[in-house]
Amino acid sequence: MQLSATVQKLKPSATIAAAAKAKELKSKGVTVYEFTLGEPDFITPAHIREAAKQAMDAGNTHYTPAGGTLELKQAVCDAYQRDTGLCYEPSQVVVSNGAKHSIHNVLTALCGPGDEVIIPAPYWVSYAALVELTGATPVIVPTTEESGFCLSSEQFEAAITDRTKLLMLNNPCNPTGAAYSVAGLEALARVAVDRAIPVMSDEIYDKLVYEGSEFKSFATFGDDVAALTITVNGVSKAYAMTGWRIGWTLAPADLSKAMEKLQSQETSNPCSVSQFAAIAALSGPQDCVGDMLTQFRERREYVLGRLAEIPDISLATPGGAFYAFFNVSSYFGKPLGSGKVVDNSSDFCTALLEDAHVALVTGDAFGAPGYVRLSFATNLDTLQAGFDGLQTFLNPS
Numbered sequence: 001m002q003l004s005a006t007v008q009k010l011k012p013s014a015t016i017a018a019a020a021k022a023k024e025l026k027s028k029g030v031t032v033y034e035f036t037l038g039e040p041d042f043i044t045p046a047h048i049r050e051a052a053k054q055a056m057d058a059g060n061t062h063y064t065p066a067g068g069t070l071e072l073k074q075a076v077c078d079a080y081q082r083d084t085g086l087c088y089e090p091s092q093v094v095v096s097n098g099a100k101h102s103i104h105n106v107l108t109a110l111c112g113p114g115d116e117v118i119i120p121a122p123y124w125v126s127y128a129a130l131v132e133l134t135g136a137t138p139v140i141v142p143t144t145e146e147s148g149f150c151l152s153s154e155q156f157e158a159a160i161t162d163r164t165k166l167l168m169l170n171n172p173c174n175p176t177g178a179a180y181s182v183a184g185l186e187a188l189a190r191v192a193v194d195r196a197i198p199v200m201s202d203e204i205y206d207k208l209v210y211e212g213s214e215f216k217s218f219a220t221f222g223d224d225v226a227a228l229t230i231t232v233n234g235v236s237k238a239y240a241m242t243g244w245r246i247g248w249t250l251a252p253a254d255l256s257k258a259m260e261k262l263q264s265q266e267t268s269n270p271c272s273v274s275q276f277a278a279i280a281a282l283s284g285p286q287d288c289v290g291d292m293l294t295q296f297r298e299r300r301e302y303v304l305g306r307l308a309e310i311p312d313i314s315l316a317t318p319g320g321a322f323y324a325f326f327n328v329s330s331y332f333g334k335p336l337g338s339g340k341v342v343d344n345s346s347d348f349c350t351a352l353l354e355d356a357h358v359a360l361v362t363g364d365a366f367g368a369p370g371y372v373r374l375s376f377a378t379n380l381d382t383l384q385a386g387f388d389g390l391q392t393f394l395n396p397s
Ligand code: PMP
Pocket: 038, 097, 098, 099, 100, 101, 124, 170, 173, 174, 202, 204, 233, 234, 235, 236, 242, 246, 247
């Protein structure tokens, strides 16, 4: 079969590919220490599962409006108002099959061939791929470890051309854990307004912010900023609901209408039962979010402690999310594990998996050669065993 040029150019998601590689090794009976996917290991909280069961038993198993039910749209608005103070109308919400789908909706509704989309690097694997799917060009702007991997307003301004359609911002960031300061965000917001550039603010890790860092939703910097902001969020990370596939956008009503039209042709609607579960997540008790954060905090401390013991690696301390993104390039060109010598992060990850059965994701996939990503959305015992394996791999005797 002759495949389209678009799909031939498309790379598979590197995070999903790395997880599949680890699972393949596991299926051969090998104990693998898996730190690939950004997926909370907790089961979805009981009251959310219960709401889904009740929805099924009540027969809520049919098509819903394409952009989600009015009840869930209202729950999204209420939760956003509770958390940020900003008022949105249900007509400004489009519920999708996950935040990844929402990002695709945003890009498809706004971008096409000839357009440019600014993406600060390191960036989440799917950002550049989803931009390319629309025919637009990703304009990658590298940020530095010294800046905490945050885009400055000067860098943003310098990257703008008359073809710029959008800035894709991710705060807190996957893969770096970078949490922007309020002042840093405000400076970006001023540039966006002055130059009339829309900003997609992916805030899927908004509930996972650690001591010493802060979170402020991008749209809260004023009505002029909100008019240019598309906020992306979902239930996957905060409520341990990756498999339910519910995400959404909060955006100006005209763009929301366009994205809803897109969904009506592409997917009909997000899963009806999952929508009931998402209402319970957003409107129900929020203690589960704090309880999971407590565990992520403990794991983060452990990971930072173990990384501090390893010589010659560097990282910017993650202020949010559940990733450690560290530079291993000083280990290139030296014998590792069973004696392998590597000169890039992808080969480093392959050798680490083969020799120590520790699965990380290469920084190349995030636009950051020399780095690797470790997801600490997994239990402390696995983290301990994984770090023991990593240390032995780095210091073969
Ligand atoms: N944005 C970022 C930054 C992510 O890390 C992820 C997934 N880990 C998503 C969006 C997509 O989340 P989902 O589709 O599960 O809602």
